[in-house]
Amino acid sequence: MPELPEVETARRGIAPSVLGRRLERILVREPRLRWPVSAALPQLAAGQQICDLRRRAKYLIFDLERGSLLLHLGMSGTLRLLPHDIAPVAHDHVDIVLDSGLCLRFNDPRRFGSLLWTAEDPLTHTLLRQLAPEPLDEVFDGAYLTRVAKGRRVAIKQLLMNSRLVVGVGNIYASEALFRAGIRPLRAAGRITHAQFDALAAAIKEVLHEAIRAGGTTLRDFFDPEGLPGYFKQALYVYGRGGEPCRICKKPIRQIVQSGRSTYFCPGCQH
């Protein structure tokens, strides 16, 4: 479900309600997530103030006074802000109850999401340590992509979805960024020119910024913490548009499968 813009939308929606508040308690109704939620986690986190709420790739990091919570939304996870006494519905797995009477409720039908505790610097956690630089940071540019793609035969779309090389770009925005940069998703990464990588890095930043501004992309079940959908779907050029005419050249958008996942591109605009 969520790519970087959707996670960032969640972070911005939640931040005003959680920053500086005390985390009263955590209620785990279903610990069987991607990794089992530690039975000790509620006690480790309870009673502490929430000092910061950060995002690293698609992880949300709740920094408490003595340790951090790492939350990943997986494919189908959402966070909602609710009065704590609202009755839970199906797949409401975790409540983070605040001293304001509000609670942050994590719902995740597929349970690919995760909630972890770390007492160390979260950026050194096993799952975060190896992640590529943030795509919206300055160090992420055409020179960076050229460097990491050097000698690689893997298709550029798959490279964009390798979290050791690029983070935050999932299946929707990989297709969208490649369209904007005019690059075919099947092109071997190592054979793309520096100039094309300049265009691709710029396209990634642009599409992520625009999607964040629109509150993310809602295909089916993404809603922000207030329960509102994202409005970026109408701005998609290729994703989910197989067979429909390209918005630029009118040729039909093609849908192919790479690594078992759908890829969309325009045969007229991308080379």
Added chain:
DNA sequence: ATGGGCACCTGGCTGC
């Protein structure tokens, strides 16, 4: 080192 395929889950949609 690199790359490919599988695994983890539920639900919604399509077509018989």
Added chain:
DNA sequence: TGCAGCCAGGTGCCCA
């Protein structure tokens, strides 16, 4: 209607 089959926004891990 019912149901089988396929697809879905992620990513860690095992194997060649």
